[in-house]
Amino acid sequence: MSRIYNFSAGPATLPLVCLEEARDQLVDYKGAGFSIMEASHRGKEYDAVHNQAIENLKTLMRVPDGYEVLLLQGGATTQFAMIPMNLLGADQTADYVNCGAWAKKAIKEAGSVGRVNIAGDTAADIPTRMPANGALQLSDDAAYLHITSNETIGGNQYMDFPHSPAPLVADMSSDILSRKLDVNDFGLIYAGAQKNLGPSGLAVVILRSELAERVPDNVPNIFKYSTHIAANSMSNTPPCFGIYMLSLTTQWMIDRGGVEAMQAINERKAAKLYDAIDGSDFFTGTAVPEYRSAMNVTFRLANQDLEPLFIAEAAEQGMAGLKGHRSVGGIRASIYNAFPENGVEALVAFMQDFAEKNG
Ligand SMILES: Cc1ncc(COP(=O)(O)O)c(C=O)c1O
Incomplete structure (x- = not known):
């Protein structure tokens, strides 16, 4: 079995153990x-x-x-x-x-x-x-x-x-x-x-x-x-x-500890992505920092012409669903409760790699 990292905004990633139990x-x-x-x-x-x-x-x-x-x-x-x-x-x-x-x-x-x-x-x-x-x-x-x-x-x-x-x-x-x-x-x-x-x-x-x-x-x-x-x-x-x-x-x-535990993990996951966005001129967050969503992390590449390549290469590496909504474009990483933290880490590594290669 191979599961990709599914950054889709919804329907979205569900907890694997729940899918397995249902199966x-x-x-x-x-x-x-x-x-x-x-x-x-x-x-x-x-x-x-x-x-x-x-x-x-x-x-x-x-x-x-x-x-x-x-x-x-x-x-x-x-x-x-x-x-x-x-x-x-x-x-x-x-x-x-x-x-x-x-x-x-x-x-x-x-x-x-x-x-x-x-x-x-x-x-x-x-x-x-x-x-x-x-x-x-x-x-x-x-x-x-x-x-x-x-x-x-x-x-x-x-x-x-x-x-x-x-x-x-x-x-x-x-x-x-x-x-x-x-x-x-x-x-x-x-x-x-x-x-x-x-x-x-x-x-x-x-x-x-x-x-x-x-x-x-x-x-x-x-x-x-x-x-x-x-x-x-x-x-x-x-x-x-x-x-x-x-x-x-x-x-x-x-x-897993209820909403408090979910919140702590969600904040950690979101911070990793926003740090990657803020840490490079290559990326710009699309929400005002004080209203940044911990669920849907939206950003643009400084060179927007590179966005299709970013999305395509991420998909090749098993990270799907990163295309921003058709009405606004850009990149959107949806990282709801069930989205695994190592998927966020994989995206951060990919972002750094992509910026280095194309920056
Ligand atoms: C904030 C928000 N409200 C409403 C909806 C519509 O939900 P539904 O497709 O279940 O009608 C969505 C859909 O994704 C949403 O993100």
Whole structure:
């Protein structure tokens, strides 16, 4: 077996041991005589997996009482719509921070439901960054304030979250469980699974229970958080295999010391890459240092014409997925929780070698 270093932004590297466990259990789940993929979602085998995944998330994030943990379909993009459908009343305004490509998509969906106020806008800034928290133009009586905690494309990440009298809603698709935070600071946290959690198509939503009561009657039931709360995320057939993988990856994180341990490793991995970028005129980071993402390390070569060669030669050496998003170009190394530290070291060595040869 040969596994490459996969720097893809998502779907992304999953813990090898979880993939191996899934492989070993694929045909016969714990002696049941069927795959978990074939198990009834009302049966005891799947039920245990489902509840374990939720329990693991609660443990890892120290989810306090008064919050719900939901496992929903449709990825993070469906949440771009579900959030305003549930939380934004017809006569209300929602504040949104526009800090990049993903925030923009969330804003567009909210705009089709109700009124949106752009509280801060750095989406066009290069180098990429987040708006200063103190400079946000918040509206009076906003339904909520929406942020993107980590912009996967721009490589800009919040270090300190803004405060607002309105509930804080955060798209944490690309940094959930990568660092410690206090769930109490948020009204709603959501994340597509395909970076730090498992396979795509699944979204984790953690919300303060009372927020689910805001939903207007005319929202279809399947898009109401209250429907999924009442059914423990089993109102219809859940994405069982994705949730099974989520149960394995979250268990892997718990076994390795939880979010604090993940954060320490993530900071070390990111520092190695940023040191390599800062240590050579050959490379330039594309995010303002105080907002540099520990998950998506974005940079350019001083001679951008060399970027295709950089990407091609890295791929030849078993390092794939380094091409920046098509909308911005450049290089992006996505190094989520499961990305191995020796893969980062391999990239650093390659960068130094490439700079020496082509500098
Ligand atoms: C920050 C962020 N939000 C939302 C999404 C969309 O997620 P999905 O494809 O699961 O809808 C992504 C996708 O990668 C993302 O990086």
